[in-house]
Each structure stands twice: as structure tokens, then as C-alpha cells.
Amino acid sequence: ILGTTEEVWTEVFAERNATYEPPAMVLFTDIVRSGCGTASSQTGPFYCPLDRKVYLDLGFFHELARMGGAGDFAAAYVIGHEVGHHVQNLAGTADDVRRRQQQAGGEEANSLSVRLELQADCYAGMWANRAHQRGTFLEPGDVEEGLAAAAAIGDDRLQRNAGRAVQPESFTHGTSAQRQEWLRRGLESG
Numbered sequence: 496i497l498g499t500t501e502e503v504w505t506e507v508f509a510e511r512n513a514t515y516e517p518p519a520m521v522l523f524t525d526i527v528r529s530g531c532g533t534a535s536s537q538t539g540p541f542y543c544p545l546d547r548k549v550y551l552d553l554g555f556f557h558e559l560a561r562m563g564g565a566g567d568f569a570a571a572y573v574i575g576h577e578v579g580h581h582v583q584n585l586a587g588t589a590d591d592v593r594r595r596q597q598q599a600g601g602e603e604a605n606s607l608s609v610r611l612e613l614q615a616d617c618y619a620g621m622w623a624n625r626a627h628q629r630g631t632f633l634e635p636g637d638v639e640e641g642l643a644a645a646a647a648i649g650d651d652r653l654q655r656n657a658g659r660a661v662q663p664e665s666f667t668h669g670t671s672a673q674r675q676e677w678l679r680r681g682l683e684s685g
Contacts, residue, residue: 564643
């Protein structure tokens, strides 16, 4: 999966007369040290812009399947999403959003975080679309697996599943419906 992201994003960056520098990937369970500090498996998959690495907690994929996001493309979507954060980092989008968050604070900072996450979802869909155009990448049922995974990790569903009231002002990744919508947009538009 990481190899296909490298192929697609190299092509996309070249179309814009830029050079894509692929991230490294670190697989972990329990705890990992990154350029962004130490993270436990409770953090789940993440991207660290300081060392330009995607960190994948292998236990997260079992939890995702338990929450309704099972399948090979569900896992691929998560990888594509984290690589999407790397693309944001290379493009300067992540730095721009961080600056705006520091100026805004509070609910607006969370809103900016949600938009950044939804763009990473769109980039995951864009990658899958373009990888499919390069060859037979998507199989029957893959899109549904990805959309189910996106729904499973929406802030609203995660808060409900934790027995908490849904608090939109605390969202950092977007609702299940938003995550599905932006993944679908990338899948459809490429």
C-alpha cells in the first residue's frame, strides 16, 4: 500500500513541477518513540511531521474491524489518510493550519483541525482513485469497506460508543458522515 502511495503522489507532485519525498513507515504495538514524542497504542495511527514518518499501531486495525471497519481496503484507507497528512506537510498546508489555529484558539482551532483531517480523507480517496486508474487496484466491496471505516472513526460515533454525549465543539476529525463524504469525493474525483 505504501508503495502505491509513493507512485501516485510522485506522479501528482510531478504534474505540479514538484518532487515528492515519500514518508517512512513505522509499525508498532503498545508504545513507540517518534520525532513528535512517545505515543501509546491509545493514540492509534499518526503522522509525525518532524521526522516525516507514518506510525501505524497494529492493534488499531483489530479495533477498527471490531467497530465495523473491517477489510483490506479499510486498512489501506487509514494508511492513505496518514500519507495524506504527509502530503499536507510537504505542501505547507499543515503549517498554515497550525499558524491559524494558534491565532484562533478554542472552537475555531478544532474546526481547522477537522478540515485538515477531512482533507486527508479526501487525499486517501484521491490516492485510491489514481492507484486504480494505474491498474486494477480496487476490488468489489473495497469502497464500501473504506466508507465503513471512515464512519467507524467519526468523532460523533467515537463519542457515542464511549458512552459520552456528542459534543461537536470538541470534534477534531469530523463526523462519520463528513469523513465518508470527503473520502467519497476523493474516490470519485481522483
